[in-house]
Amino acid sequence: MQCHYFDSGACRSCRLMGVPYRRQVADKQAAAEQTLHEVTPGVQWLAPFAGPESGYRNKAKWVVGGSSDSPTIGILDEFREGIDLRECGICEPSLVAAFPVLAAFISSCGLVPYDVRRRTGELKYLIVTASPDGELMVRFVLRSRHQLPVIRRALPELLAVLPRAAVVSVNLHPEHKAVLEGEEEVVLTDRRTLPMRLDDVTLHLGPQGFFQTNSTVATALYRQAADWAAAVRPSSVLDMYCGVGGFALFAAPASARSIRGVELSEDAVVAARASALQAAAPERFTFEAGDAATDLAPEADLVIVNPPRRGIGVGLAHRLETSPSEHVLYSSCNPVTLAQDLARMPSLRPRQARLFDMFPQTTHVEVAVLLDRV
CATH class of the missing domain: 2.40.50.1070 (OB fold (Dihydrolipoamide Acetyltransferase, E2P))
Incomplete structure (x- = not known):
């Protein structure tokens, strides 16, 4: 894409502006694989997902x-x-x-x-x-x-x-x-939340709720989570940074009798509960306010983590490593901290990984990894 703000020097936020988009995605994929190489032996990298290169930010x-x-x-x-x-x-x-x-x-x-x-x-x-x-x-x-x-x-x-x-x-x-x-x-x-309709799931976003910045790529990310969840057939799902419920509501396979989401923001929890009322079998869903990083025992067949850029850290990584959970789905916006966290969980082996270009024209990426207990 072309940007007159970038060309004039008024704004340089999009550091990759002017680089052909296919090259941007290829370079990001190569960088992610290199960063994660030592902690993802034998992982299968799926084809990267890229949406529109312009007009994407919601x-x-x-x-x-x-x-x-x-x-x-x-x-x-x-x-x-x-x-x-x-x-x-x-x-x-x-x-x-x-x-x-x-x-x-x-x-x-x-x-x-x-x-x-x-x-x-x-x-x-x-x-x-x-x-x-x-x-x-x-x-x-x-x-x-x-x-x-x-x-x-x-x-x-x-x-x-x-x-x-x-x-x-x-x-x-x-x-x-x-x-x-x-x-x-x-x-x-009168209305307090904004409906964010992705496929057949509608998420209710409050003013202070977190939502992925790119709706097209977010939909693809949630679809991938749903595919992985369906493949491992968990009887229980725990979304430890659930936000307004995106991963929990998408990654809710028929095999799961309970889907639980935990989020620090009480406003986001209220919104997630509203979204769950429109889901199939809403009685399976429970959303609650809490600090996933410190207060929660990660016990479910499938645990989903989508932390901020700093990652899940030593404490939660240790608790996941020693938990009975058979599968972990980790979605990260920072491959560097993702690599650090994966190194702390050697008994959880990455099976598949995929890059999602959530932020075209910038160096930022989203990487999702499915891990299985060895």
Whole structure:
């Protein structure tokens, strides 16, 4: 793909921009195999999955800069000034179409962008998520409640010009630090979750819930999980980082009498429970809040882990290594920490692996591995 922001030097986030896409995928596959070579002896690598190289990102997390009269939606430069990226080519078309409308709404409400250098202003970030059906979740991240009433009063105006906005919320982030959002969320619409329909499974995404950034590739990843789960025929499944329930709901073979999901975010657990009500045999599913990394005994025929970039770590790897679980499905966004974790579980042997190019134009990948007890 071609990007005028990259060509002009305004944004260099997509480090592989300009590299032919087939070469990107081939290079990522080679790098993943090399990183995992010593800990995956005899593993069968399935063909890598690649979706569209542009227009794939279903979530935009933009810094709001400039002024209320002329806001920028994008990133900050080295001087902490806003760079507008509203035509970003890796964002889904429904997001790109919404950005000018949201910029105009910011101006009409007089929302004052936060100035990082001076620590003044209110509107820090704009976070927008698009569902596969084109609906939107719009989140305004504010420094305080000062301009919350303004957004609340103007909400009918926003919904009139952006009818696809199904969920609108304000996140309160009073601290001056490099994190994207605060703990408190004020949902302004009647609807509180965004339905993310992937194949015949609908996941309900709340404002602070985690969802894979690429809906097309996420669907393929979940299909692969379902195929592996069907092949090993577990009687029980445990998803230890379940989020809104993606892996648990897809990897739920007929053989499984119980499918249990555990997630740190209580909002995500509520959403997962709502999704389970629409699944076949919903009584098989249990979702609960907890810290999978420290609080949970990994005991099920099939254990699924999809941790953050840091991996599962020494403690959980040891508990999986010494558990009675016969199979582990590990989905990782960081092959380096994946290799470290696999080395800690020598009695779980990788059988199959597959790369999913979740982030075209960047060096990031998702790698899923099916492990069997030796």
